[in-house]
Amino acid sequence: MACRAPRLPRGGAMALLTDLYQLTMAYGHWRTGRHRLPAAAELFFRCGPFRGTFALAAGLAEALRCLRAFRFSAADVAYLRSVLPSTTEDAFFDYLATLDASEVTVSAVPEGSVIFARVPFLQVKGPLLVVQLLETTLLCLVNYASLVATNAARFRLLAGPDMKLMEIGLRRAQGPDGALSASKYSYIGGFDCTSNVLAGKLYGIPVRGTIAHSFIMSFTSLEEVQPRELLPQAGGEPVDLPSVAESWLRRVCELLQTPLENVNRGELAAFVAYAIAFPHDFQGLLDTYCVRRSGLPNFCAVALALHQLGYRAIGVRLDSGDLARQSKETRQVLQACGAHFQVPWFGTIPIAVSNDISEQSLEEFRREVRELLPGRRPHGFFVMFFCALGPQNPQQHYRLGEEWLESCSQRGTWGGWIMSQQCAQVANEAKGILACISPSVASRDRGG
Amino acid sequence: MACRAPRLPRGGAMALLTDLYQLTMAYGHWRTGRHRLPAAAELFFRCGPFRGTFALAAGLAEALRCLRAFRFSAADVAYLRSVLPSTTEDAFFDYLATLDASEVTVSAVPEGSVIFARVPFLQVKGPLLVVQLLETTLLCLVNYASLVATNAARFRLLAGPDMKLMEIGLRRAQGPDGALSASKYSYIGGFDCTSNVLAGKLYGIPVRGTIAHSFIMSFTSLEEVQPRELLPQAGGEPVDLPSVAESWLRRVCELLQTPLENVNRGELAAFVAYAIAFPHDFQGLLDTYCVRRSGLPNFCAVALALHQLGYRAIGVRLDSGDLARQSKETRQVLQACGAHFQVPWFGTIPIAVSNDISEQSLEEFRREVRELLPGRRPHGFFVMFFCALGPQNPQQHYRLGEEWLESCSQRGTWGGWIMSQQCAQVANEAKGILACISPSVASRDRGG
Numbered sequence: 001m002a003c004r005a006p007r008l009p010r011g012g013a014m015a016l017l018t019d020l021y022q023l024t025m026a027y028g029h030w031r032t033g034r035h036r037l038p039a040a041a042e043l044f045f046r047c048g049p050f051r052g053t054f055a056l057a058a059g060l061a062e063a064l065r066c067l068r069a070f071r072f073s074a075a076d077v078a079y080l081r082s083v084l085p086s087t088t089e090d091a092f093f094d095y096l097a098t099l100d101a102s103e104v105t106v107s108a109v110p111e112g113s114v115i116f117a118r119v120p121f122l123q124v125k126g127p128l129l130v131v132q133l134l135e136t137t138l139l140c141l142v143n144y145a146s147l148v149a150t151n152a153a154r155f156r157l158l159a160g161p162d163m164k165l166m167e168i169g170l171r172r173a174q175g176p177d178g179a180l181s182a183s184k185y186s187y188i189g190g191f192d193c194t195s196n197v198l199a200g201k202l203y204g205i206p207v208r209g210t211i212a213h214s215f216i217m218s219f220t221s222l223e224e225v226q227p228r229e230l231l232p233q234a235g236g237e238p239v240d241l242p243s244v245a246e247s248w249l250r251r252v253c254e255l256l257q258t259p260l261e262n263v264n265r266g267e268l269a270a271f272v273a274y275a276i277a278f279p280h281d282f283q284g285l286l287d288t289y290c291v292r293r294s295g296l297p298n299f300c301a302v303a304l305a306l307h308q309l310g311y312r313a314i315g316v317r318l319d320s321g322d323l324a325r326q327s328k329e330t331r332q333v334l335q336a337c338g339a340h341f342q343v344p345w346f347g348t349i350p351i352a353v354s355n356d357i358s359e360q361s362l363e364e365f366r367r368e369v370r371e372l373l374p375g376r377r378p379h380g381f382f383v384m385f386f387c388a389l390g391p392q393n394p395q396q397h398y399r400l401g402e403e404w405l406e407s408c409s410q411r412g413t414w415g416g417w418i419m420s421q422q423c424a425q426v427a428n429e430a431k432g433i434l435a436c437i438s439p440s441v442a443s444r445d446r447g448g
Numbered sequence: 449m450a451c452r453a454p455r456l457p458r459g460g461a462m463a464l465l466t467d468l469y470q471l472t473m474a475y476g477h478w479r480t481g482r483h484r485l486p487a488a489a490e491l492f493f494r495c496g497p498f499r500g501t502f503a504l505a506a507g508l509a510e511a512l513r514c515l516r517a518f519r520f521s522a523a524d525v526a527y528l529r530s531v532l533p534s535t536t537e538d539a540f541f542d543y544l545a546t547l548d549a550s551e552v553t554v555s556a557v558p559e560g561s562v563i564f565a566r567v568p569f570l571q572v573k574g575p576l577l578v579v580q581l582l583e584t585t586l587l588c589l590v591n592y593a594s595l596v597a598t599n600a601a602r603f604r605l606l607a608g609p610d611m612k613l614m615e616i617g618l619r620r621a622q623g624p625d626g627a628l629s630a631s632k633y634s635y636i637g638g639f640d641c642t643s644n645v646l647a648g649k650l651y652g653i654p655v656r657g658t659i660a661h662s663f664i665m666s667f668t669s670l671e672e673v674q675p676r677e678l679l680p681q682a683g684g685e686p687v688d689l690p691s692v693a694e695s696w697l698r699r700v701c702e703l704l705q706t707p708l709e710n711v712n713r714g715e716l717a718a719f720v721a722y723a724i725a726f727p728h729d730f731q732g733l734l735d736t737y738c739v740r741r742s743g744l745p746n747f748c749a750v751a752l753a754l755h756q757l758g759y760r761a762i763g764v765r766l767d768s769g770d771l772a773r774q775s776k777e778t779r780q781v782l783q784a785c786g787a788h789f790q791v792p793w794f795g796t797i798p799i800a801v802s803n804d805i806s807e808q809s810l811e812e813f814r815r816e817v818r819e820l821l822p823g824r825r826p827h828g829f830f831v832m833f834f835c836a837l838g839p840q841n842p843q844q845h846y847r848l849g850e851e852w853l854e855s856c857s858q859r860g861t862w863g864g865w866i867m868s869q870q871c872a873q874v875a876n877e878a879k880g881i882l883a884c885i886s887p888s889v890a891s892r893d894r895g896g
Binding site for chain 2: 014019020024027079080083132140144145197200208224270274277280
């Protein structure tokens with residue numbers, strides 16, 4: 001097995017991405033001569049994910065692409081021959097080799113639509129055998145995509161339109177492909193950007209990122225900073241940034257009444273080195289050592305030094321501890337520095353928080369921040385989000401309907417033809433929810 | 449975006465599968481002239497996953513393959529140029545275009561080894577910039593793989609050596625690649641087989657599967673069964689299986705004192721059709737309508753009809769409701785039929801259970817079954833397992849060590865050179881745990 005990719009070679013082996021029982025059942029249908037009976041199947045979910053009332057339908061474009069490419073290669077058929085019972089007739093394998101999805105039609109709500117429990121949002125019609133075979137593959141493509149999009153939409157609704165939301169789940173995802181899905185469908189659900197560079201390249205999603213603890217920890221003193229000079233934004237003589245930052249650090253520590261000797265010099269060096277490398281894009285990660293005694297004074301010193309040269313820092317990030325409490329402290333310190341040193345924009349520097357953000361912690365965070373800053377919309381906040389989703393997984397269902405309306409109704413599932421009416425009703429209900437999700441998710445299927 | 453594949457084209461774009469901040473930090477190192485400093489990083493986790501004490505290291509082989517293929521294509525570099533700040537020097541992009549991992553060395557415990565919290569199990573040494581860039585990619589490849597393998601090993605320890613464990617997570621996974629990882633690493637962790645056909649083909653994992661509710665619901669009466677005849681196993685005249693099954697059904701209903709009119713005829717038809725298609729591989733899914741009043745009588749009737757022709761049914765499956773209680777009832781019915789109709793093997797027909805199996809439900813299931821059948825090892829049980837894993841995700845860490853031993857130790861992480869000794873100790877502790885996981889996980893890296 002080679003390193004994994006997000007793309008299937010054209011005409012590739014997706015038809016085998018299914019449960020074996022789909023093939024044994026296919027044989028059962030073929031053997032009884034029912035394989036070409038007209039059939040319809042629908043995708044729906046029984047309960048809303050995350051104990052909610054709605055979901056966003058996603059993954060539909062990929063499902064369609066998969067249908068178009070659906071076929072078994074000669075190698076696929078040879079493999080199936082080796083795993084199906086030896087009594088399976090040869091003619092069945094010959095038949096599989098001729099299969100494609102050209103007789104299948106699909107109706108579905110548009111990608112990113114709001115959908116509700118027990119209302120079908122995708123319908124597949126075609127010969128029974130093919131419709132049967134497609135079940136697992138379609139569920140695999142639509143399930144996680146819808147789950148991530150829904151999760152993102154719920155975060156967006158909680159966060160309001162101003163807070164920036166960033167997806168950073170790559171290192172915890174189910175491998176490269178799970179990570180790419182998370183980036184893509186978080187964006188469709190209302191997130192602003194991702195840390196995943198490959199997702200940015202493949203899907204045109206904005207990518208963001210600056211600095212991690214490891215970078216800060218790799219410095220021990222200002223002597224390691226090379227080069228030391230930075231040109232002022234407006235031009236002129238280059239300035240020795242470490243010296244300017246050190247001088248600001250003394251003033252900041254005095255203002256904040258924090259001992260200069262508690263400030264970590266490696267952290268200061270890392271901030272200065274990063275500021276020289278990216279003077280327009282300096283963000284301080286505050287919690288490598290101590291936010292209050294080291295991270296904040298160092299950040300303020302370097303940001304004020306940059307300000308002296310005509311540059312603006314783009315923000316700070318908190319990645320551990322009590323994020324709401326630390327955000328409040330950070331905002332107070334930034335405002336105090338802004339007032340004292342007469343740098344008005346300093347008080348509004350964006351604060352990003354990351355590390356295990358849940359709906360609950362986001363809500364608490366917003367509430368606490370609102371108490372601190374009444375009347376302010378938290379547009380200066382940026383929430384990063386690990387999307388490692390699991391047990392809340394809604395179980396989506398794919399039911400064969402239409403031809404077996406009667407037996408289906410015994411189990412309380414829908415028959416196929418009720419759907420079109422229901423879709424219209426769903427679309428109306430959905431408009432209200434969609435209006436709250438900003439920017440419009442409908443326009444976001446860039447990868448589509 | 450095309451349908452997704454499990455394989456990366458040779459020399460493909462995995463180097464971009466990282467967080468953007470790895471690249472901004474890489475520029476920071478390059479700009480300060482530190483990019484070729486020797487560096488070492490280690491992979492470890494802080495707390496055992498699933499609140500446990502151990503984990504299985506997995507994904508290491510893929511991590512190595514990724515290292516070998518590591519490089520930025522011209523298109524990758526062009527994309528990076530478009531997303532990094534415009535002040536980034538051109539020479540940095542030229543440098544990225546020359547990068548590979550040829551100067552990187554890796555030491556690790558073997559794939560499938562038992563590992564413990566806070567003890568590094570993979571070490572990467574090489575130039576600082578490359579080692580830094582690899583962090584997210586390696587975490588992505590090792591994290592989920594280790595989590596799934598660990599989960600599987602925990603199930604295997606709970607289930608004991610005789611119970612068969614099957615992975616059926618495809619429809620709930622994070623897309624095709626997440627599903628393939630789940631199949632592969634469940635197998636490495638001690639599972640027996642998977643439902644995922646593509647995983648079977650790619651990695652040589654045994655695949656299993658027979659029949660779903662949709663197949664059963666697609667039949668309404670015995671008249672739909674075509675062809676109706678089956679040759680006895682020992683040869684001779686073909687027999688009309690629906691008639692034989694109907695005759696057995698009457699006898700079974702009488703024995704079980706259950707009304708014949710409550711038995712669903714579509715279910716009987718589906719069982720008969722499947723038995724004709726796969727006479728050596730007939731498994732009954734019992735819970736489409738009612739296990740006690742329909743599924744069980746129908747299964748026993750068809751299995752006894754097959755027995756009359758010299759075939760043995762391979763098992764039954766329960767997919768909803770109280771699995772332990774129903775398993776007990778099922779076992780009792782099978783034993784009663786076996787005794788009454790003098791078919792000794794009937795009482796030991798394997799019972800498979802599926803649907804939301806957790807460690808807790810597996811433990812309860814084993815306990816209840818043990819009470820019913822004291823002294824019996826549950827070798828007749830088969831547990832199918834959805835691996836939709838999430839929040840229990842252990843957060844794995846990748847720490848730069850060696851050159852920054854001092855600053856690292858401030859945060860309580862290990863430096864690089866302690867590792868080799870620790871590994872020896874871990875290997876000894878691990879032997880005890882590995883001995884309980886049967887069959888040996890070490891031999892299972894078929895995809896390696």
